[in-house]
Amino acid sequence: MNPERKRRTLEEVRRRLGPEKVSERRACKVLGQPRGTQRYAKRRPADEAKLLEEMRRIARKRSRFGSPRIHQTLRKGGWKVVTVHTPCKRKIGDAPSGGFSPVSTSSRSKLVLP
Numbered sequence: 001m002n003p004e005r006k007r008r009t010l011e012e013v014r015r016r017l018g019p020e021k022v023s024e025r026r027a028c029k030v031l032g033q034p035r036g037t038q039r040y041a042k043r044r045p046a047d048e049a050k051l052l053e054e055m056r057r058i059a060r061k062r063s064r065f066g067s068p069r070i071h072q073t074l075r076k077g078g079w080k081v082v083t084v085h086t087p088c089k090r091k092i093g094d095a096p097s098g099g100f101s102p103v104s105t106s107s108r109s110k111l112v113l114p
Contacts, residue, residue, distance in 0.1 A: 003040070006033045051079060 001009075010027050028035045045051075054077070058070050065073070074081045 003033070003037045006031060007038055007040075010038060051081070054079065 010024075010031055010033055013031075014022050014024065014027055024038065025035065027033075028038050051074070054074065055070055058065060058073050062069070062073075071081055
């Protein structure tokens with residue numbers, strides 16, 4: 001079970017039993033969840049949605065671009081993108097409607113040399 005799921009489970013247990021009956025400390029101990037992990041809150045940059053939309057726009061416009069070239073295009077466009085491969089690749093393909101699908105080699109025409 002991942003930490004996010006444990007976090008939600010712990011909150012649900014406390015909600016059902018009543019927060020006055022089960023403390024966060026005791027619930028964390030029983031479920032084996034560190035309290036620091038329980039209190040963790042994701043901090044996403046304010047322009048995350050704009051960046052994601054821009055990445056998807058590039059992916060739709062340039063369907064042959066992979067994550068490294070999308071990253072390069074974003075950097076040239078003035079975006080402050082730090083890491084190269086994983087975040088671009090993950091974010092582009094996150095939403096079912098926003099991702100791109102690579103062209104399979106079987107659908108492309110073969111190059112025939114004389």
